Amino acid sequence: MPRSRYPETRWAWVEIDQGALRRNVRAFKQLLQPRQRLCCVVKADAYGHGALACAQVMRRSGADLFAVATVGEGVALREGGIKEPILVLNEPPITAIPELLRYQIMPSVYTVEFALALGEEAVMQHQVAKYHMAVETGMNRIGVRSTDVVEFRRAIDFHRGIQCDGVFTHFATADEPDGWDFQLQVKRFNEAVAAMRDAGFACGIVHCNNTPATVLSPATGCDMVRVGIGLYGLQACERTRARMTLEPVMSVRARITRTIRPAMGEGVGYGFTYRVPRAAVQICTIPVGYADGLSRTLSNRMEVLLRGMRLPQVGNICMDQCMFALTQTSRQPVAEAEAGEVVTIVGRDGDAEITLDEMARLRGTINYEVACDFGMRLEKVYL
Ligand SMILES: *Cc1c(COP(=O)(O)O)cnc(C)c1O
Numbered sequence: 263m264p265r266s267r268y269p270e271t272r273w274a275w276v277e278i279d280q281g282a283l284r285r286n287v288r289a290f291k292q293l294l295q296p297r298q299r300l301c302c303v304v305k306a307d308a309y310g311h312g313a314l315a316c317a318q319v320m321r322r323s324g325a326d327l328f329a330v331a332t333v334g335e336g337v338a339l340r341e342g343g344i345k346e347p348i349l350v351l352n353e354p355p356i357t358a359i360p361e362l363l364r365y366q367i368m369p370s371v372y373t374v375e376f377a378l379a380l381g382e383e384a385v386m387q388h389q390v391a392k393y394h395m396a397v398e399t400g401m402n403r404i405g406v407r408s409t410d411v412v413e414f415r416r417a418i419d420f421h422r423g424i425q426c427d428g429v430f431t432h433f434a435t436a437d438e439p440d441g442w443d444f445q446l447q448v449k450r451f452n453e454a455v456a457a458m459r460d461a462g463f464a465c466g467i468v469h470c471n472n473t474p475a476t477v478l479s480p481a482t483g484c485d486m487v488r489v490g491i492g493l494y495g496l497q498a499c500e501r502t503r504a505r506m507t508l509e510p511v512m513s514v515r516a517r518i519t520r521t522i523r524p525a526m527g528e529g530v531g532y533g534f535t536y537r538v539p540r541a542a543v544q545i546c547t548i549p550v551g552y553a554d555g556l557s558r559t560l561s562n563r564m565e566v567l568l569r570g571m572r573l574p575q576v577g578n579i580c581m582d583q584c585m586f587a588l589t590q591t592s593r594q595p596v597a598e599a600e601a602g603e604v605v606t607i608v609g610r611d612g613d614a615e616i617t618l619d620e621m622a623r624l625r626g627t628i629n630y631e632v633a634c635d636f637g638m639r640l641e642k643v644y645l
Contacts, residue, residue: 269641273517274550276640277609278311280319282509286493287323289506293476298483299467300324303490304339305331305351309630310555310637311494311512314342315644320493321346329488333358336367349394349428351488352404359383363391368427370396372406374417381423392427394466399450400443401434408450415463428467428486429455436472437499439479448482474498477505496618496629510617513609514555514636516548518568518601519583530585531577536562542590546599550607551582555635557625564624566605570612571596608636 268275291300302325308316317328317339327347330336336348349368356379362369363384371377371393384391395414398405406414408431418424431451435443448470455465468484473492475482478501495510497503522545530536530545538545548566552558561578566586576587588599608616618629625632 273519274640276636276642277513278642278644279511280644282495283319283511284323286495286508287320290489291324299326299486301327301329301486301488302493303329303488306634307637309494310633312642317344333361337365340365363387363389368392368394370394372396372404377418381421384423390425392425394428394430395426397431397454399431399447401432408454411454412457412461415458426466429465430469433475436475474502477502491630512633514607516550516605518546518599518603519549520601521546521599533578535578536576544588544599545585547583547585548605549583551580551584553581554640555638559625566607567611567614568605570614572614
């Protein structure tokens with residue numbers, strides 16, 4: 263049964279199962295060799311799960327380092343008391359450098375201009391700034407081209423204000439590690455690292471694996487893996503599902519705010535995209551809408567759980583609310599729904615379950631996006 267702790271000011275919330283998060287982190291730790299580090303990716307507010315609260319669970323469960331997408335996300339972790347190294351997974355604008363140094367946050371670096379500007383500012387502040395070098399091996403997103411890495415290091419390594427703490431790349435097709443595209447990225451990355459070492463440049467922590475690569479291709483694990491989606495109990499792709507059992511961390515719940523029995527033929531919601539087909543239909547309102555991450559594209563297509571029953575959402579999903587229908591059938595009469603009853607939008611209720619994967623399929627997207635979306639506005643309750 264859904265638990266009863268919920269925010270006082272709104273009858274809709276996200277539940278975060280800290281025990282499941284801890285067990286997922288430990289499961290990834292167990293996949294690693296003892297010398298390998300675990301970098302927990304908590305960008306986008308930990309994929310909608312709440313970055314600071316999740317990072318605190320993760321550090322107690324074996325996180326060695328945290329990765330974020332923006333400098334602001336790193337600052338929020340530091341201000342929340344996170345002491346582990348923090349890496350920003352791309353190169354911020356040069357104007358962000360004072361903030362990086364003030365909070366001891368490592369940027370990813372792939373332009374000479376940024377590297378030298380970082381070095382200059384660090385020297386002025388009597389610091390040595392650590393950075394991770396991003397290598398472009400095929401995804402064509404960020405990084406120094408794998409064939410240019412030695413030249414790049416020659417252009418910046420003279421500077422005493424900077425120190426390379428790591429070298430990394432990112433895979434575009436980690437869900438298919440036997441494929442040629444993946445193998446080519448691995449080959450280019452290994453060659454780039456070898457070329458730098460041959461030329462006398464230290465590489466620090468070498469890392470490339472995200473969640474699917476960590477599960478499907480542990481051999482490419484290097485010195486550290488960067489795991490995101492798997493920590494939150496979500497599968498990166500169908501192939502990882504067979505290899506590793508994970509526990510979903512996020513549930514989304516609401517309480518019914520009001521119910522009504524409209525006459526047959528009456529419409530529901532903006533545009534009347536649903537009309538009550540007969541008399542015995544109870545329309546229930548819950549205070550969750552598309553501004554909370556419940557995409558409007560799900561209107562009249564998704565279901566919610568009430569007392570373990572799957573019930574259809576009806577009418578267009580509004581910004582802050584939506585409706586679902588409880589229809590009485592003569593064969594199986596059920597008790598009327600009442601204001602205050604708990605409804606599950608994502609998660610388990612009795613034997614029934616609605617997963618973020620199911621919602622992602624309906625929306626034509628991936629579980630990553632659905633999880634991030636629910637992080638937008640709903641208050642999080644940590645169980
Ligand atoms: C987001 C991200 C990850 C984590 O990916 P998951 O598939 O969630 O494990 C790792 N590395 C980089 C560079 C990323 O941007």
